[in-house]
Amino acid sequence: MAKKSVLVIGGGIAGIQSSLDLANMGFQVYLVEKTPSIGGRMSQLDKTFPTNDCSMCILAPKMIEASRHPNIRLLTYSEVEEVAGGPGKVRVKIRKKARFVDEEKCTGCGVCVTKCPWKTDSEFDVGLSKRKAIYTPFAQAVPNIPVIDTEHCVYFLKGTCRACEKFCEAGAINYDQEDEIIEAEVDAIILASGFDLYDPSGLEEYGYGRIKNVITAMQYERMISASGPTEGHLERPSDGKTPKRLAFIQCVGSRDTRHKLYCSSVCCMHATKEAILANEHYPDLKAFIFYTDMRAVGKRFQEYIARAEQEYGVSYIRSRPSEITENPDNGNPIVWYEETTARTRTTMEVDMVVLCQALIPSGSTKDISDMLHLSLNNYQFVGIPDRLFHPVDTEVPGIFACGFCQAPQDIPDSVIQASAAAGRAAEFMSKED
Amino acid sequence: MAIPRIGVFICHCGTNIGGIVDVPQVVEYAKNLPYVVYAEANMYTCSEEGISSIKNNIKEHNLNRVVVASCTPRTHQPLFRNACADAGLNPYLFEFVNIREHCSWIHMQNRREATEKAKELVKMGVAKARWLDAQEEFKSEVYQAAMVIGGGVAGMSAALNLANQGFEVHLVEKEPELGGRLLKLNRIFTINKDPSELVESIVKAVEGHSKIRLHMPAVVKAASGYIGNFDISVDEGGKEVSFKVGVIIVATGAQVLKPELYRYGELANVLTQLDLEQRLKDGELGEVQNVVMINCVGARIPERPYCSRLCCMTAIKNAALMKEINPAAKVYVLHRDLMTYGVEFEEYYREAKEAGVRFIRYTLSNPPKVAGTKKVEAVKVYDELMDMELELPCDLLVLATPLISNDDNEELSRMLKVPIGDGGFFLEAHVKLRPVEFAMDGIYVAGSCRWPADIRESIAQGYAAASEAAIPLRQGLVKVEAITATVDPKICKGCGTCVLVCPFDAIELKESKIRGLEGKIVSEVNTALCKGCGLCAAACPNGAIQQRGFTDIQLLSMVNALSGKR
Numbered sequence: 001m002a003k004k005s006v007l008v009i010g011g012g013i014a015g016i017q018s019s020l021d022l023a024n025m026g027f028q029v030y031l032v033e034k035t036p037s038i039g040g041r042m043s044q045l046d047k048t049f050p051t052n053d054c055s056m057c058i059l060a061p062k063m064i065e066a067s068r069h070p071n072i073r074l075l076t077y078s079e080v081e082e083v084a085g086g087p088g089k090v091r092v093k094i095r096k097k098a099r100f101v102d103e104e105k106c107t108g109c110g111v112c113v114t115k116c117p118w119k120t121d122s123e124f125d126v127g128l129s130k131r132k133a134i135y136t137p138f139a140q141a142v143p144n145i146p147v148i149d150t151e152h153c154v155y156f157l158k159g160t161c162r163a164c165e166k167f168c169e170a171g172a173i174n175y176d177q178e179d180e181i182i183e184a185e186v187d188a189i190i191l192a193s194g195f196d197l198y199d200p201s202g203l204e205e206y207g208y209g210r211i212k213n214v215i216t217a218m219q220y221e222r223m224i225s226a227s228g229p230t231e232g233h234l235e236r237p238s239d240g241k242t243p244k245r246l247a248f249i250q251c252v253g254s255r256d257t258r259h260k261l262y263c264s265s266v267c268c269m270h271a272t273k274e275a276i277l278a279n280e281h282y283p284d285l286k287a288f289i290f291y292t293d294m295r296a297v298g299k300r301f302q303e304y305i306a307r308a309e310q311e312y313g314v315s316y317i318r319s320r321p322s323e324i325t326e327n328p329d330n331g332n333p334i335v336w337y338e339e340t341t342a343r344t345r346t347t348m349e350v351d352m353v354v355l356c357q358a359l360i361p362s363g364s365t366k367d368i369s370d371m372l373h374l375s376l377n378n379y380q381f382v383g384i385p386d387r388l389f390h391p392v393d394t395e396v397p398g399i400f401a402c403g404f405c406q407a408p409q410d411i412p413d414s415v416i417q418a419s420a421a422a423g424r425a426a427e428f429m430s431k432e433d
Numbered sequence: 434m435a436i437p438r439i440g441v442f443i444c445h446c447g448t449n450i451g452g453i454v455d456v457p458q459v460v461e462y463a464k465n466l467p468y469v470v471y472a473e474a475n476m477y478t479c480s481e482e483g484i485s486s487i488k489n490n491i492k493e494h495n496l497n498r499v500v501v502a503s504c505t506p507r508t509h510q511p512l513f514r515n516a517c518a519d520a521g522l523n524p525y526l527f528e529f530v531n532i533r534e535h536c537s538w539i540h541m542q543n544r545r546e547a548t549e550k551a552k553e554l555v556k557m558g559v560a561k562a563r564w565l566d567a568q569e570e571f572k573s574e575v576y577q578a579a580m581v582i583g584g585g586v587a588g589m590s591a592a593l594n595l596a597n598q599g600f601e602v603h604l605v606e607k608e609p610e611l612g613g614r615l616l617k618l619n620r621i622f623t624i625n626k627d628p629s630e631l632v633e634s635i636v637k638a639v640e641g642h643s644k645i646r647l648h649m650p651a652v653v654k655a656a657s658g659y660i661g662n663f664d665i666s667v668d669e670g671g672k673e674v675s676f677k678v679g680v681i682i683v684a685t686g687a688q689v690l691k692p693e694l695y696r697y698g699e700l701a702n703v704l705t706q707l708d709l710e711q712r713l714k715d716g717e718l719g720e721v722q723n724v725v726m727i728n729c730v731g732a733r734i735p736e737r738p739y740c741s742r743l744c745c746m747t748a749i750k751n752a753a754l755m756k757e758i759n760p761a762a763k764v765y766v767l768h769r770d771l772m773t774y775g776v777e778f779e780e781y782y783r784e785a786k787e788a789g790v791r792f793i794r795y796t797l798s799n800p801p802k803v804a805g806t807k808k809v810e811a812v813k814v815y816d817e818l819m820d821m822e823l824e825l826p827c828d829l830l831v832l833a834t835p836l837i838s839n840d841d842n843e844e845l846s847r848m849l850k851v852p853i854g855d856g857g858f859f860l861e862a863h864v865k866l867r868p869v870e871f872a873m874d875g876i877y878v879a880g881s882c883r884w885p886a887d888i889r890e891s892i893a894q895g896y897a898a899a900s901e902a903a904i905p906l907r908q909g910l911v912k913v914e915a916i917t918a919t920v921d922p923k924i925c926k927g928c929g930t931c932v933l934v935c936p937f938d939a940i941e942l943k944e945s946k947i948r949g950l951e952g953k954i955v956s957e958v959n960t961a962l963c964k965g966c967g968l969c970a971a972a973c974p975n976g977a978i979q980q981r982g983f984t985d986i987q988l989l990s991m992v993n994a995l996s997g998k999r
Contacts, residue, residue, distance in 0.1 A: 025908075139480060261783070387889055408774070416897045
């Protein structure tokens with residue numbers, strides 16, 4: 001009898017965990033990821049709370065394990081296009097987008113990327129650096145095969161260049177490559193489509209996009225990361241100076257009647273981590289965290305906050321700032337806020353502000369949910385009809401959802417749900433026998 | 434032994450190592466070390482590019498030893514070992530050198546010395562690699578059954594999941610009924626329903642399952658063995674029952690703290706949230722006009738620093754219920770931070786506010802005060818927003834206290850050889866990426882015995898632990914670590930020191946059956962039980978025990994390399 005198989009949608013930490021569990025149980029897994037590499041949001045992070053483990057260092061072995069597992073077919077730069085039949089026996093069509101690089105021939109040497117003369121903003125570095133028109137999103141990308149971004153490749157736009165082809169010794173560049181449609185029949189589906197970042201420019205009072213030295217937490221993660229565009233040096237956008245005073249604003253778009261009512265669940269802790277890291281890099285730096293409630297509910301989280309205060313001098317200020325303005329003389333952001341304990345309105349001038357923006361279900365969650373006939377809740381998270389007693393079961397038998405696409409949660413909770421979804425899928429497929 | 438041909442791969446780890454250590458210089462240095470036939474630098478040795486380079490160079494240069502100088506074996510050793518195995522090299526002919534945690538990260542201010550130290554570390558690794566031996570991993574069959582300890586929702590979910598996959602499950606519960614802490618609740622958040630019906634359906638499924646063998650009331654008395662092969666003995670109502678399982682899931686839950694604060698136990702109208710649930714369940718509460726609830730009682734204090742994760746929701750649930758029972762009631766929740774994380778909890782909090790529950794924030798330095806002689810009559814609390822002390826009339830004071838670890842965790846920890854961490858809760862293998870596994874292979878953890886968890890989280894963890902446990906069960910065979918201790922029976926004097934120090938009961942004194950040594954009492958290592966901790970090798974007064982992968986000659990060659998001796 002053929003192996004039962006599972007489609008896992010999303011190659012972040014949740015999708016990777018579900019895939020590895022099922023593959024290790026002996027099921028065939030199709031792991032579909034829309035970007036050119038698996039790794040997801042976790043690959044963008046510098047360290048992880050509360051242990052300050054380097055994020056990529058703990059993630060990379062799992063990524064490689066997923067790529068070399070005989071039971072996992074990795075389909076990156078691919079999207080589910082059609083789903084039919086079910087439950088139990090589902091026919092899926094997956095569009096494997098053309099990379100314009102022959103995966104069999106490419107050795108991953110990276111010469112094409114070096115030689116490509118065309119640049120655009122790096123998505124991975126949230127616009128803080130440039131990437132080439134032919135690129136791998138980051139150094140540890142899995143698979144280590146570049147893609148040509150036809151929107152920025154001058155050959156595709158104007159018909160001349162072909163530099164990558166010229167320098168590729170393996171002859172792997174193929175401008176005529178076409179999308180491939182892969183068809184598979186699967187017995188269960190796990191949705192792990194993750195999160196996107198809420199655009200804080202809608203909160204005009206905080207000046208994101210207008211005040212140069214106001215950045216987002218994800219931009220900060222890339223900046224403080226040793227593998228990031230500034231090699232771990234904090235350089236504020238206006239003049240490249242190292243900030244001496246740094247403010248983090250919590251609940252930017254979260255717990256906000258004008259934006260998202262829910263709590264994004266992870267920001268209190270990542271801000272604390274980011275403040276600790278700032279002080280570790282620059283012992284003279286002073287960090288302030290403006291918060292609403294300090295939600296530190298996980299293992300060792302309270303202790304982490306105590307350490308931030310005591311060892312790293314992080315100041316927690318309970319206040320939701322009303323406005324950020326810019327000092328025209330030096331580009332410093334000025335935070336206007338109410339000092340609730342002193343009952344005074346006051347201002348604080350800092351060198352840089354980090355906005356801890358709300359996290360929202362990834363944009364593709366809606367499309368894929370429509371395809372799978374799953375309903376979404378008010379905030380576009382995947383609906384889980386019985387969240388208490390069947391926390392990873394969607395309304396369709398045989399389809400499970402885990403990680404941030406179904407509710408805001410941190411890495412351990414995502415990993416737990418991912419394993420839970422794998423366990424439920426295994427149970428579901430056993431019933432079929 | 435073939436002449437060693439050592440390949441050295443030195444990782445920049447982006448700028449983590451490369452920004453401090455002069456990696457090209459270390460590569461040049463490595464090339465001139467004895468038996469090194471190939472050395473190169475990688476931007477990230479753990480990337481696909483680095484891994485394929487290891488594999489290709491093993492073949493191209495006919496390498497029979499590989500040294501990677503990069504980060505830590507804790508995260509990356511399996512990866513590099515597998516790369517060697519993929520290229521046909523025994524994975525134990527791989528040696529790890531840590532030039533990040535042991536060098537670049539701690540010597541950021543001294544680049545020149547850091548580079549020198551990296552060279553010496555590589556020299557030591559190469560010296561050891563010369564003496565590495567191939568090892569065979571022991572393969573062990575997995576007995577097709579599981580034991581789940583704890584019959585709360587986490588344990589029952591785990592048991593049902595495995596049983597529905599076709600595996601036999603022994604479910605051990607110490608109380609005379611299934612359901613755990615949930616049975617004591619009046620309502621559950623955020624659906625505000627009586628849990629008994631919901632629990633009942635799970636209990637029925639468990640009790641009626643042909644694959645689940647229920648041991649109740651019963652406690653685990655002894656457990657020995659290793660992944661795939663555990664021998665269990667339980668005391669089932671005074672009767673000893675023994676069975677064999679391949680995997681174990683620990684889901685023993687937690688208990689609610691009974692506080693010694695706010696005159697609990699002294700004044701009749703001071704209850705814990707759990708007491709309140711009981712009164713509501715029994716219909717014994719009566720009408721209450723003025724309710725004050727205090728959160729974080731005995732939690733987030735220096736002696737017990739953690740947040741218990743669910744008490745805020747419990748307080749919100751019961752506060753809203755008080756308003757529901759008597760809409761005219763005045764209900765206050767005094768809290769330190771409201772931990773209503775996520776979507777539903779935040780909504781639940783908002784709804785309670787809309788229903789008229791009043792929330793007041795207090796600080797640890799200025800906690801609420803109870804007034805009254807025979808009973809609590811009022812609670813005084815300093816409201817920092819209004820900068821004034823409020824006196825709240827109070828007929829009923831309800832304290833939200835944290836979950837604390839069970840008293841028998843320590844005993845279970847000793848029996849199963851699994852660790853306990855902060856607050857007496859069980860400690861998982863990795864807080865981020867292995868949340869439901871113990872470091873001890875074949876044993877898993879779920880629910881509030883790991884950390885306070887609500888129903889949803891406990892059930893998810895139950896399923897997750899079952900998922901991890903299903904892996905060895907389905908594989909049928911497991912590989913057991915080859916880095917174990919070995920005894921030279923000729924040197925062994927049979928003193929038994931090793932038997933005493935071994936924390937895994939892996940060594941026994943036995944009569945030798947080896948020709949020429951017949952009848953001699955010597956120690957014998959059960960490699961399946963041995964975890965390779967090395968205690969016996971260090972303790973043996975006669976030098977009769979060697980630890981594979983850390984033999985005297987391997988370690989001394991490192992020391993000699995460092996001190997310049999040959």
